[in-house]
Amino acid sequence: MSQRPSIKDIARIAGVSPSTVSRALAESPRVSLATRERIRAIADELAYTPSQAARSLVMGSSPIIGVISPTLSDPYIASVMKGLEEASHNAGYQRLVASTRGDAAREIEMVRMLLGHNVGGLIILSSRAQDAYRALLAQIDVPIVFVNSLHTGPRVYNVATDNEYGGWLATTHLLQQGHRCIAYLAGPNQGRSQTARAAGYRRALEDAGQSFRQRLIIPGDGSIRAGRKALHWWLNQPQAERPTAIFCYNDLSALGLLSEAYQQGVSVPDALSVMGFDNVPVTEISIPPLTTVEQHTEKLGRLAVASLLNALADKPVTDIFLRGDLIVRASVKAIS
Amino acid sequence: MSQRPSIKDIARIAGVSPSTVSRALAESPRVSLATRERIRAIADELAYTPSQAARSLVMGSSPIIGVISPTLSDPYIASVMKGLEEASHNAGYQRLVASTRGDAAREIEMVRMLLGHNVGGLIILSSRAQDAYRALLAQIDVPIVFVNSLHTGPRVYNVATDNEYGGWLATTHLLQQGHRCIAYLAGPNQGRSQTARAAGYRRALEDAGQSFRQRLIIPGDGSIRAGRKALHWWLNQPQAERPTAIFCYNDLSALGLLSEAYQQGVSVPDALSVMGFDNVPVTEISIPPLTTVEQHTEKLGRLAVASLLNALADKPVTDIFLRGDLIVRASVKAIS
DNA sequence: CAAGATTGTGCAAACGTTTGCATTCTTTTT
DNA sequence: AAAAAGAATGCAAACGTTTGCACAATCTTG
Numbered sequence: 001m002s003q004r005p006s007i008k009d010i011a012r013i014a015g016v017s018p019s020t021v022s023r024a025l026a027e028s029p030r031v032s033l034a035t036r037e038r039i040r041a042i043a044d045e046l047a048y049t050p051s052q053a054a055r056s057l058v059m060g061s062s063p064i065i066g067v068i069s070p071t072l073s074d075p076y077i078a079s080v081m082k083g084l085e086e087a088s089h090n091a092g093y094q095r096l097v098a099s100t101r102g103d104a105a106r107e108i109e110m111v112r113m114l115l116g117h118n119v120g121g122l123i124i125l126s127s128r129a130q131d132a133y134r135a136l137l138a139q140i141d142v143p144i145v146f147v148n149s150l151h152t153g154p155r156v157y158n159v160a161t162d163n164e165y166g167g168w169l170a171t172t173h174l175l176q177q178g179h180r181c182i183a184y185l186a187g188p189n190q191g192r193s194q195t196a197r198a199a200g201y202r203r204a205l206e207d208a209g210q211s212f213r214q215r216l217i218i219p220g221d222g223s224i225r226a227g228r229k230a231l232h233w234w235l236n237q238p239q240a241e242r243p244t245a246i247f248c249y250n251d252l253s254a255l256g257l258l259s260e261a262y263q264q265g266v267s268v269p270d271a272l273s274v275m276g277f278d279n280v281p282v283t284e285i286s287i288p289p290l291t292t293v294e295q296h297t298e299k300l301g302r303l304a305v306a307s308l309l310n311a312l313a314d315k316p317v318t319d320i321f322l323r324g325d326l327i328v329r330a331s332v333k334a335i336s
Numbered sequence: 337m338s339q340r341p342s343i344k345d346i347a348r349i350a351g352v353s354p355s356t357v358s359r360a361l362a363e364s365p366r367v368s369l370a371t372r373e374r375i376r377a378i379a380d381e382l383a384y385t386p387s388q389a390a391r392s393l394v395m396g397s398s399p400i401i402g403v404i405s406p407t408l409s410d411p412y413i414a415s416v417m418k419g420l421e422e423a424s425h426n427a428g429y430q431r432l433v434a435s436t437r438g439d440a441a442r443e444i445e446m447v448r449m450l451l452g453h454n455v456g457g458l459i460i461l462s463s464r465a466q467d468a469y470r471a472l473l474a475q476i477d478v479p480i481v482f483v484n485s486l487h488t489g490p491r492v493y494n495v496a497t498d499n500e501y502g503g504w505l506a507t508t509h510l511l512q513q514g515h516r517c518i519a520y521l522a523g524p525n526q527g528r529s530q531t532a533r534a535a536g537y538r539r540a541l542e543d544a545g546q547s548f549r550q551r552l553i554i555p556g557d558g559s560i561r562a563g564r565k566a567l568h569w570w571l572n573q574p575q576a577e578r579p580t581a582i583f584c585y586n587d588l589s590a591l592g593l594l595s596e597a598y599q600q601g602v603s604v605p606d607a608l609s610v611m612g613f614d615n616v617p618v619t620e621i622s623i624p625p626l627t628t629v630e631q632h633t634e635k636l637g638r639l640a641v642a643s644l645l646n647a648l649a650d651k652p653v654t655d656i657f658l659r660g661d662l663i664v665r666a667s668v669k670a671i672s
Numbered sequence: 673c674a675a676g677a678t679t680g681t682g683c684a685a686a687c688g689t690t691t692g693c694a695t696t697c698t699t700t701t702t
Numbered sequence: 703a704a705a706a707a708g709a710a711t712g713c714a715a716a717c718g719t720t721t722g723c724a725c726a727a728t729c730t731t732g
Contacts, residue, residue, distance in 0.1 A: 004451070006688055017712045022690060032710060049452040053392035054688030057717045062389065064432070064453075073418045073617070075411065082409045085435050094432050094449065096400070099421050113430065115340070116385040117400075224621060259621035281409070285560055285595035287623040342718055353682045358720060368680060390718030393687045 005046040014039050025050070056118045061142070065308060066114030067097045068107060069125040075280040076250065076297055080125060080147060083301020091309055093120070102188070104129050108136060115140065121308040123147060128190050143311035145304045148193050157311060158319040159304045163193045166293045166324045167200020168207075170247050170275050173291075173326055175208045177334040179245040179273060185230045185257070187222040187249030194222075194249055197277065201247060222249050227256025231264060234272065244335060245273035251280045251292055258286055258331065269333035279327050289329035296322050341382040349382075350375050361386070392454045397478070401644060402450030403433045404443060405461040411616040412586065412633055416461060416483060419637020427645055429456070438524070440465045444472060451476065457644040459483060464526050479647035481640045484529050493647060494655040495640045499529045502629045502660040503536020504543075506583050506611050509627075509662055511544045514671040515581040515609060521566045521593070523558040523585030530558075530585055533613065537583060558585050563592025567600060570608065580671060581609035587616045587628055594622055594667065605669035615663050625665035632658050 007025075011018045016035065023031045024039040042048075056062035065088050069077055081097075088095055096117060098110040107129050114122060121142050127149035134153065137144065143155040150158055174182050184201045187194035202212045218233050220226035227248065234242060248254035254276035261268050268274050268288060276283060276292035283290040303320055310317045343361075347354045352371065359367045360375040378384075392398035401424050405413050417433075424431055432453055434446040443465050450458060457478050463485035470489065473480065479491040486494055510518050520537045523530035538548045554569050556562035563584065570578060584590035590612035597604050604610050604624060612619060612628035619626040639656055646653045 008688080018689080019691075019713080020711060022688095023711090026690085030710070035710085047448070049448050051393070051688050052453045053389045053398065054717090055690080056389035057387070057393055057688080057719085058690050060717075071418075072421055073411075073414050075409075075414070075618075078409050078411075078414050082407075082435075085408055085433075089435070094434065094453065096430050097421075097433055098430065099418075099425070112383070112385050117388045117430070224617070255618070255621045259623065259625075262623050281560070282411075282591070282618050285591045285622075287595065287598050289595075344718075354719080355683080355721075356681060358718095359681090362720085366680070371680085387718050390687090391720080393689085393718080394720050396687075 004051075005048050006051070007048075010039060010042050010046065010048060013042050060118065061120045062118045063092055064094045064096050064117060064119045065305070066111075066117070066119035066122045067095050067125070068100060068110050068114070068122065068127075069097065070100050070102045070128060072097075072099050074252065075282060076252075076278050076295070077125060079280065079297035080301040080304075083298035083303075084123065084305055085301075086298075087302040087305035091305065093305075093309075100128075102128055104133065108133055111136065111140070115142070120312055121145070123304050123308060124149060126191065126193065127151065128188075143308055143317075145308045145311075147300055147304050150192055155311060157307050157317050158321075159300055159307055160319075160321055161193070161295045161300065162321045162323045163196030164200040164203070166277060166295065167197035167247075168204045169200070169324065169326055170197075170277060170293050171201045171204035172207070173328075174245045174247060174273065174275060174332065175204060177245075177273070177332055178336055179243075180210070181216070181241070181243045181245075183216040183218055183230075183234070183243040183246045185218045185220045185226065185246055185248040185253055187220060187253075189221075191222075197249060216243060218246070220249060220253055222253050224252055224256035224259075227253035227258070228260040230257050231260040231266065235264065235266070243272075245275065245332065247275040247277075249277060251276040251278040251283050251290060254290055254292070254331075255282065255286055258288075258290065262287070269331050273332040273335075275332055277324075279324075283327075283329075286331075288331050291329045291332040292327050293324040294327050295324045340387075341384050342387070343384075346375060346378050346382065346384060349378050396454065397456045398454045399428055400430045400432050400453060400455045401641070402447075402453070402455035402458045403431050403461070404436060404446050404450070404458065404463075405433065406436050406438045406464060408433070408435050410588065411618060412588075412614050412631070413461060415616065415633035416637040416640075419634035419639075420459065420641055421637075422634075423638040423641035427641065429641075429645075436464075438464055440469065444469055447472065447476070451478070456648055457481070459640050459644060460485060462527065462529065463487065464524075479644055479653075481644045481647075483636055483640050486528050491647060493643050493653050494657075495636055495643055496655075496657055497529070497631045497636065498657045498659045499532035500536040500539070502613060502631065503533035503583075504540045505536070505660065505662055506533075506613060506629050507537045507540035508543070509664075510581045510583060510609065510611060510668065511540060513581075513609070513668055515579075516546070517552070517577070517579045517581075519552040519554055519570070519579040519582045521554045521556045521562065521582055521584040521589055523556060523589075525557075527558075533585060552579060554582070556585060556589055558589050560588055560592035560595075563589035563594070564596040566593050567596040567602065571600065571602070579608075581611065581668065583611040583613075585613060587612040587614040587619050587626060590626055590628070590667075591618065591622055594624075594626065598623070605667050609668040609671075611668055613660075615660075619663075619665075622667075624667050627665045627668040628663050629660040630663050631660045 011021045024036045100106045122144045125147045276290045279294035360372045436442045458480040461483045473489045484496045612626045615630035
């Protein structure tokens with residue numbers, strides 16, 4: 001009733017040694033089929049669950065993947081998590097999830113803590129960590145997969161959206177729709193994805209023969225509030241210089257922009273076109289439905305797990321870059 | 337470089353026994369201040385992290401809270417998770433999170449698996465589990481906190497939104513705004529919160545002297561799609577019998593309804609008033625902004641952890657019921 | 673100054689597994 | 703029929719901690 005049954009209890013009942021039980025439950029061919037089945041029956045009977053602590057202690061690692069993320073409430077993160085959970089569950093792995101609130105120091109602390117739990121590997125989402133941190137990574141002997149962060153090192157792998165391409169794709173779409181004055185609402189400062197999307201935006205402009213204008217970069221941090229503020233930035237631009245379109249770092253800030261536009265009586269897409277990035281689930285219900293770049297977030301999560309498992313199995317692992325797709329909805333209007 | 341340092345390594349360097357190291361790091365007054373500091377210095381030097389596996393093995397439990405949730409992508413869940421993470425991190429606990437996809441069998445499987453990890457306690461969100469399951473609960477000797485599920489048993493505690501009250505509050509608001517024909521868009525069938533919100537809806541109607549009409553219950557499951565369908569249900573009602581307001585089980589389906597209404601040219605709130613439940617972050621940016629009942633989700637998460645910790649510390653724990661607040665925005669219109 | 677109390681430290685067992693090696697028993701081979 | 707090989711199982715060590723108990727050294731106390 002109270003104490004969980006151990007391998008010894010099963011051994012006693014079956015009249016064999018603990019080692020035999022261990023081997024039987026591991027389906028080792030070294031133990032006869034008959035005893036194997038008998039032991040399995042007893043184990044089921046007792047509702048035996050192996051002590052992961054003991055197993056982890058002797059094996060030196062546990063069937064747990066450590067996951068580190070800057071936040072848990074962002075829908076983009078939630079979607080990646082969903083992919084992580086699906087793939088890791090199928091592989092018999094659990095996940096220990098830690099949030100850093102964007103604090104690099106805490107990120108290091110979390111890595112330590114997770115290693116203390118003998119995690120088999122680490123998956124780190126949108127790392128904000130600095131160089132000091134790279135030294136630590138070199139010390140770690142479990143494989144690490146970075147999602148949308150781009151790090152290098154021994155046993156360090158990457159799964160990422162090709163953000164530069166995505167930024168280019170979004171901007172190019174706006175150009176093709178006839179927009180000539182396109183602003184970019186930036187994301188969090190140190191983020192790699194932010195830098196890459198901005199670079200894609202710039203390249204698209206230059207491909208089209210336009211020069212990059214710093215004036216058209218609106219500071220932001222990917223939050224709803226940043227989107228709201230961006231609309232006011234737009235309203236404050238002299239009429240003649242107002243961009244006809246804004247490409248937002250992510251959907252969340254694009255949605256904030258949309259909402260504020262509605263409240264301020266600015267019609268989207270008639271007065272202003274808005275482009276997002278991510279294609280999080282809620283974009284489908286925004287008004288107007290948001291044109292955006294699909295980032296295959298769930299897939300990103302599944303692939304991160306797959307890469308980690310391959311690394312654990314000593315299979316070759318290569319960095320993966322996923323290109324997003326344009327999702328055309330109704331927040332961008334063609335102009336002449 | 338490769339192998340993590342153990343307590344023995346520290347002992348060797350410090351020239352003391354492993355037991356002393358263990359006690360020193362635990363700040364035991366049984367070891368002199370001098371050695372304590374010396375040992376701590378060496379531990380820092382080596383970047384020592386204790387093996388949770390070993391600790392968990394000998395102590396019989398680990399500083400991990402097992403969390404079970406039907407899904408990870410729902411914003412309501414994400415918000416509860418945020419509260420969980422915050423509170424548990426502050427208390428030095430990690431979280432092992434498992435998702436069930438609403439499958440009761442899998443819920444049991446997950447409980448087993450988490451117990452295998454020696455979790456100190458369990459927090460179970462929106463459990464869909466049945467009676468067969470209650471037998472299992474009685475067997476478990478770690479404390480369990482159910483969030484929005486209502487179970488009873490030894491060492492079983494509840495933290496929940498008072499959904500009946502919330503349903504009553506929402507419906508009463510609609511009645512006060514002059515609505516006389518109010519439909520209810522239901523949530524997932526077996527859910528307790530669904531049942532309770534529906535009961536509150538009914539009580540409010542009866543308080544106002546109206547009779548409950550089964551005809552006005554729209555089947556649903558809390559998804560965006562269910563919201564969309566609900567609008568078509570509404571469109572298909574004979575003009576004279578069309579409800580003037582719909583109270584939705586949750587914000588997600590309310591948002592779906594809003595989106596479909598926009599696409600079908602139905603003006604909210606002019607032609608139809610819509611009420612949500614949860615007050616998830618995105619409701620603030622819906623168009624029109626959604627009137628809803630705030631469910632204090634993050635707080636729910638924090639309180640769940642607090643209850644669990646109290647139970648672990650053998651402090652008295654009582655079930656907690658949180659009443660939501662009405663958030664009046666613009667999706668409900670007064671009619672005469 | 674002897675006896676007792678106090679302080680600081682070490683020994684060794686225990687937690688529940690896995691696994692290399694040894695052992696026993698049965699079968700095959702020569 | 704003896705020797706070798708194979709099959710099934712057991713023994714015991716190891717993983718890295720915590721902790722009750724024993725021990726030694728120092729300090730009080732009468």
